[in-house]
Amino acid sequence: MATNPGTGSRTGRAARGGVAALSAVLLVAACSGGGGPRAAQEAEESAAPLAATYEGPEVTLQFWNGFTGADGPFMQSLVDEFNTEHDNITVAMESQAWAEYYESVPAAVSTGNGPHIGAMHVDQVATYAARNVLSSVDDVAEVLALEEDAFAPAVWQAGLYDDRRYSVPLDVHPIGFFYNRTLMEQAGLDPENPPQDRESYEAALDAFQEAGIQGHWVSPYAPGARMFESLAKQFGAELYSEDGEQATWDSPEALEALEWMLGLVEEGHSPPDVANPAEAIAFQNGENPFYWGGIWMINTFAPETDLDWGVAPLPVIGEEQAVFAGSHQLVLLERQEWTPDERQASAVFIDWVVDNSLGWAEGGQVPAAAEVRESPEFAALPHVPVFASELEDTFFPPSLPGIAESQTILWTALNEVLLGDRDPQEALEESARAANEALERSREQFATAE
Amino acid sequence: MSVQTSSATSRAAAAAPARPVRRGAPWTPYAFLAPYLLLFVVFVAVPAVFGLWISLHNWDYLIDNSPFVGLENYTRLFDRDSLAAGDFWQSMRATGIFTLYSVPPLVAIPLAVAVLLNRSFRGRTFFRAVFFAPYVLGIAVIGVLFGFILDPNIGLLNDYLGRLGIARNIPWTTSVPEAWISLVSVTVWWTLGFNAVIYLAGLQDIPRELYEAASVDGANSWQRFWHITLPGLRRVLVFVITITVLASANMFGQSYLITHGGPGSETRVAIMFIAEEGLGNFRMGSAAAMSYVLMFFLVVLATGMFAMFRRWED
Numbered sequence: 001m002a003t004n005p006g007t008g009s010r011t012g013r014a015a016r017g018g019v020a021a022l023s024a025v026l027l028v029a030a031c032s033g034g035g036g037p038r039a040a041q042e043a044e045e046s047a048a049p050l051a052a053t054y055e056g057p058e059v060t061l062q063f064w065n066g067f068t069g070a071d072g073p074f075m076q077s078l079v080d081e082f083n084t085e086h087d088n089i090t091v092a093m094e095s096q097a098w099a100e101y102y103e104s105v106p107a108a109v110s111t112g113n114g115p116h117i118g119a120m121h122v123d124q125v126a127t128y129a130a131r132n133v134l135s136s137v138d139d140v141a142e143v144l145a146l147e148e149d150a151f152a153p154a155v156w157q158a159g160l161y162d163d164r165r166y167s168v169p170l171d172v173h174p175i176g177f178f179y180n181r182t183l184m185e186q187a188g189l190d191p192e193n194p195p196q197d198r199e200s201y202e203a204a205l206d207a208f209q210e211a212g213i214q215g216h217w218v219s220p221y222a223p224g225a226r227m228f229e230s231l232a233k234q235f236g237a238e239l240y241s242e243d244g245e246q247a248t249w250d251s252p253e254a255l256e257a258l259e260w261m262l263g264l265v266e267e268g269h270s271p272p273d274v275a276n277p278a279e280a281i282a283f284q285n286g287e288n289p290f291y292w293g294g295i296w297m298i299n300t301f302a303p304e305t306d307l308d309w310g311v312a313p314l315p316v317i318g319e320e321q322a323v324f325a326g327s328h329q330l331v332l333l334e335r336q337e338w339t340p341d342e343r344q345a346s347a348v349f350i351d352w353v354v355d356n357s358l359g360w361a362e363g364g365q366v367p368a369a370a371e372v373r374e375s376p377e378f379a380a381l382p383h384v385p386v387f388a389s390e391l392e393d394t395f396f397p398p399s400l401p402g403i404a405e406s407q408t409i410l411w412t413a414l415n416e417v418l419l420g421d422r423d424p425q426e427a428l429e430e431s432a433r434a435a436n437e438a439l440e441r442s443r444e445q446f447a448t449a450e
Numbered sequence: 451m452s453v454q455t456s457s458a459t460s461r462a463a464a465a466a467p468a469r470p471v472r473r474g475a476p477w478t479p480y481a482f483l484a485p486y487l488l489l490f491v492v493f494v495a496v497p498a499v500f501g502l503w504i505s506l507h508n509w510d511y512l513i514d515n516s517p518f519v520g521l522e523n524y525t526r527l528f529d530r531d532s533l534a535a536g537d538f539w540q541s542m543r544a545t546g547i548f549t550l551y552s553v554p555p556l557v558a559i560p561l562a563v564a565v566l567l568n569r570s571f572r573g574r575t576f577f578r579a580v581f582f583a584p585y586v587l588g589i590a591v592i593g594v595l596f597g598f599i600l601d602p603n604i605g606l607l608n609d610y611l612g613r614l615g616i617a618r619n620i621p622w623t624t625s626v627p628e629a630w631i632s633l634v635s636v637t638v639w640w641t642l643g644f645n646a647v648i649y650l651a652g653l654q655d656i657p658r659e660l661y662e663a664a665s666v667d668g669a670n671s672w673q674r675f676w677h678i679t680l681p682g683l684r685r686v687l688v689f690v691i692t693i694t695v696l697a698s699a700n701m702f703g704q705s706y707l708i709t710h711g712g713p714g715s716e717t718r719v720a721i722m723f724i725a726e727e728g729l730g731n732f733r734m735g736s737a738a739a740m741s742y743v744l745m746f747f748l749v750v751l752a753t754g755m756f757a758m759f760r761r762w763e764d
Contacts, residue, residue, distance in 0.1 A: 131513060132514075220713075272602075274603060275603070275605075275624055402731065405731045412715055419713045421714060438534070
């Protein structure tokens with residue numbers, strides 16, 4: 001960490017920004033090793049405390065995110081509404097695909113050209129906080145009097161890294177159980193009563209089989225991995241140790257969950273070799289009756305007028321309910337210079353978006369803010385409230401820097417098992433060992449961060 | 451060259467006969483080279499050397515402390531107990547397999563296409579455009595397109611094969627070797643036109659008289675191909691083989707988008723793994739070390755090929 005965050009280093013960074021704009025990633029790396037944007041932040045912290053409203057001169061804030069799907073227009077209209085309501089704040093939103101977003105934000109931040117506000121997935125917050133990309137929002141949380149009670153507890157906790165708060169929860173997006181009413185009727189099932197426990201679920205699958213329908217296409221890719229993680233928890237397995245430092249999915253409970261999933265393929269309830277995202281397309285085409293998919297799929301299926309579908313909470317196949325979820329969180333990025341005006345205006349924006357996240361819920365998300373979630377307007381939305389009922393049983397990957405790597409290791413192993421290429425027990429054991437090696441390396445890697 | 455000299459001479463002659471021929475300042479060639487040289491230095495040479503430096507550290511450009519670790523990033527790759535090293539070598543193997551299977555068809559099929567397109571027939575220009583057309587498409591388009599065509603359960607190809615009663619539900623993207631067959635076929639379809647165009651240019655340089663003379667001597671078309679076309683294309687062939695080997699060894703998009711590196715990590719090629727390590731897991735030092743190991747193999751391969759071709763040319 002540089003000892004002097006004064007003007008000298010600032011000029012240097014501006015010059016370096018110019019070089020970096022011209023050059024490849026490696027050169028960016030070359031030029032911005034020292035100093036670090038965090039230095040600027042610490043200088044900023046002595047500034048006056050923030051206020052809950054913004055009365056200052058006109059200010060423009062950059063807001064970057066990865067909402068390029070059906071969710072993009074919903075966020076854009078929220079931003080437009082905010083801009084109309086606030087004469088002295090203009091928020092400019094820019095979206096790019098998440099994968100690119102996660103690469104370009106750190107590069108932009110390191111050259112001093114980053115945005116003010118960003119959105120991030122809950123399991124990425126710790127990683128980017130450790131990598132000095134995020135600016136702690138402790139000041140924002142304090143001024144807005146944000147409290148855990150106002151949010152779903154799991155999402156609120158996930159925004160903490162190293163005893164500081166780096167994000168404000170915007171939404172929760174769990175997976176749910178989508179079902180096709182037409183196909184259920186064909187198999188002689190009650191289309192208004194989707195199965196909610198193991199016995200009725202298996203009975204429904206058998207009924208489909210008799211009607212010559214494959215009841216539940218099992219994806220060996222991300223959707224299947226989210227299903228496995230939910231099932232493993234339902235059967236009583238913990239995927240990680242409490243501190244998140246050990247991968248613990250090599251347990252008999254996790255194996256039981258995986259074998260149940262594999263059984264669906266082996267018993268013919270799912271075709272083999274389901275590529276990504278064939279199970280969702282098959283559901284959309286009215287071929288696949290049961291599909292465990294993310295809440296965001298609502299907006300994919302809604303326009304299909306020929307498709308008579310509903311959505312329910314995940315059935316409890318194991319001992320007790322557990323549902324895999326993700327969460328979008330609002331973050332502030334490190335900058336060369338955060339002016340008090342920008343800081344204040346950003347706090348106002350975050351506060352406003354969280355309060356008005358009903359508009360975001362329409363885009364297929366469960367608002368993280370309890371007040372919005374418990375409002376009658378939210379309850380009146382189609383489909384989305386079903387997912388809110390799952391909320392207390394949702395869980396996220398641990399919020400540790402570098403966690404994405406061990407998730408990838410697990411998901412790759414699941415892929416091999418569900419494609420019939422690998423023994424489930426061996427795959428779980430081997431991948432847990434590999435993930436522990438990766439977690440160990442991550443600890444070393446990020447231990448030097450502070 | 452000759453044109454330049456003669457015009458310079460005539461101008462000199464017109465002015466004053468005694469004055470020496472003006473050939474420009476000694477630095478003229480360097481001035482012409484400068485723009486490219488600058489780009490080369492900034493975008494290739496400096497990063498290449500700087501990458502070596504990165505590979506000796508546990509590097510993250512956003513973290514202030516990037517400790518020097520010496521050759522650890524390299525020795526780790528040869529550590530038998532390290533699972534990460536195992537993954538790296540598996541990805542190198544995947545790159546090797548793809549290169550091995552894709553280079554022969556990418557050298558042979560475009561040659562056949564070029565020979566056909568070099569004959570005169572109606573609609574020749576149209577067909578030249580048709581064969582080149584896929585190359586214009588970006589890998590993202592190719593990826594999405596073939597994702598739908600090759601899907602084992604809901605894909606177009608298996609649907610037609612099923613209707614024709616040939617085969618059912620072949621796992622084109624979810625099993626090996628089917629996934630390799632898919633990736634190689636897609637790549638051949640996609641980049642065939644590029645190699646064909648290079649061959650075409652080479653074919654047009656072979657003097658017509660040679661073919662006429664051979665015909666007079668009673669050579670059949672196979673003999674003409676073998677004794678005139680192929681030797682005439684020797685240099686072009688060397689070029690095509692070299693760039694095809696390098697392009698195949700750098701394959702990334704096809705397996706990233708069509709097979710997602712799967713099944714498991716069977717088709718996760720080296721570039722994909724290195725990108726994951728460096729940009730996904732933020733181990734830029736380790737990723738840089740892997741890049742140099744990959745580069746080492748490519749340099750050995752390229753040197754071997756050149757040595758072989760030199761013997762062939764003699």
